[in-house]
């Protein structure tokens with residue numbers, strides 16, 4: 001069974017290469033190889049490498065060892081499980097046989113995943129017992145990042161190496177195990193291994209692609225800043241029948257506070273918010289317009305959203321790719 005999305009991702013990785021591309025694509029497309037590719041995705045996803053839960057620490061190490069073996073099998077060299085100052089190691093591999101003067105790419109992806117226990121009742125099949133249904137693989141990490149980021153570059157490199165042996169650029173692969181907890185030990189790790197990891201450019205294999213049959217190379221991300229706001233108006237729980245109307249309701253205070261953060265035209269009203277934000281260049285605007293974004297197919301449809309809403313004066317793509325945004329990602333209080 002061909003997993004369309006996977007095939008698109010692999011063809012992107014192969015587009016890095018020029019030599020031996022046809023043979024490598026033929027190998028990846030060969031029906032007799034489908035089962036193997038699918039099975040190894042299921043095997044990797046079955047390892048619950050949840051970085052935020054201490055009880056999954058052995059699984060983190062198991063996933064790292066699995067990837068070490070997989071990279072060796074692919075024909076990669078200098079394969080190592082490198083420890084950080086924290087509990088979740090980085091898996092490294094390289095293939096440095098390009099002609100002199102060729103650039104070196106560092107391919108990044110992460111093998112840890114988000115927990116799934118809090119959504120256990122929403123899964124048709126258990127999150128860490130992945131299966132293939134309707135031409136798609138289902139399990140925690142099938143997408144982010146094992147199926148879309150970790151395996152495709154390995155499989156693409158393997159196909160290139162097996163079909164003629166030449167990868168026209170130097171490639172280093174770095175797979176981290178703590179992205180989902182904010183990579184607390186990555187920066188010192190990078191500093192310590194600056195020589196090993198030196199590259200002309202980094203390709204992040206984490207992130208989306210445009211559609212199942214359309215890969216993408218991300219050139220930048222917006223970054224994120226998270227804050228938590230708590231509002232208390234009393235020192236105990238307050239009964240709405242006993243005290244309602246006579247003391248301030250904190251949920252109402254929070255709603256009133258939040259409602260001040262956007263103008264009616266959906267621009268953000270927080271003082272200084274846009275201070276260092278560069279306007280979108282004409283060139284970027286033209287590029288985005290030329291891309292032909294299908295709002296219904298690529299944004300609203302998959303979300304079941306009824307309308308595109310956002311900052312006045314910008315297209316949906318400009319709002320998504322360029323403009324800073326202020327989002328409430330969770331809200332709670334009372335029952």
Ligand SMILES: *[C@@H]1O[C@H](CO)[C@@H](O)[C@H](O)[C@H]1NC(C)=O
Pocket residue numbers: 263264265266267312313
């Ligand atoms: C949206 O409204 C705010 C506040 O009135 C204003 O400063 C801003 O320029 C408006 N944005 C656009 C695109 O009109």
